[in-house]
Amino acid sequence: MATPVYIRMRQSIRVSTNHVVRVKDVAKVAGSSSYKQILENMAIYNIEEKDKNIVVIDVHPLIELILQRFPHIELEILGPNQCVVHVDKKQAKNPSLILISAIWVLLFIGAAMTIMNFHYDVSMEAVQQKLHFMLTGEKKEHPLWIQVPYSIGLGLGMILFFNHWFHKKFNEEPNPMEVEVFKYQEDLDHYVAINENKVEQDEDH
Template sequence: MSDTVYIKISQSTEVHEPEVRVKDIAQVHCRNKAAEARIKALKVTSFKERDREASYVGSVMDLLEELEGTGSSIQINSVGETDFIVSYNPQIKRRAALQWMKTAFVSAVSFCGAAFAIMTFNNDANVTDVFGNLYRLIMGAEPQGITVLEISYSVGLSLGILVFFNHFASWKITVDPTPIEVEMRLYEENLDKALIQNAGRKEAQTDVR
């Protein structure tokens, strides 16, 4: 009687150890715990350069062939992805001062870029004249310096940005993911697809030769 093993592989997995086993990249379930343990301990790949980041693109068909070789009475059912990526990220101690410098640099660039974009928009839309005309229509007098319109616009712009991005430091307005988080997930998905497709093309070229 054969043992049915269910295996669910994620499309992308990050590991910190150079030796990658099935248990590191997939969920495995089997009533026969001995067979489940053998499959979990099966080696998937090994990264030779342990101090550098690397990635490995694998196919579930190659993995299933190796899994079925662990025992003649094992039947594998894959309920996950057909292709997968294993990203190796060694846990290297990074200097705190360097990390703070990078964070400060990115924050400064983002702040200056956002400020320049807002000023360019205000100049193109001629917001100053619009506020001046609006003030004259409502108050019947010429504006003298900064008015309540400019103050309300500045406060509203800041609050609008915070509400839109749904994120301020570690505090979130709602449990929904922020627009940046959504875009990052889409970027990661597109990056994984590109890596898998490139790996498939390289294998096809190798087979032709």
């Protein structure tokens, strides 16, 4: 009777140059313990300098490699059919303090201009003046007792919305920026996997 082995391909991984990609890097293996360790350590691909920053590992060469060594194994493939390997060619360097400061100032000015233009479009100053008149019966050009708490609350609301205070998170939920980055990376990996299959089909023809 054939021994069942279950393989679930990972969506994507990150490796360095000259890294030997093994089964355990691109997939999770479940099955008999006598085969699991051997299968996990089987080499699939060697990342070289000539490789670009993205390499797609397809499940079909993986199946052929395993069946050549263990033809009696019954393979069950779960999940995606490709694993996108991101190759980190350059070592991470400490970012420049000047560059970080310049980006921070640019983002700060851009965010401030966005908030001010929004408040101008919705006539927030006039709304606050009218609110002051409704509550006190007096007309005042700058009702600071409304404007100052509103400004502080706006900043605190942004901090709570993005769930971050420098490196500290208030809870384990991902913030909207992390979700958008995750969705972008997922779409990018999906596109690369599909495009790789199209290239292989064109080469076959």
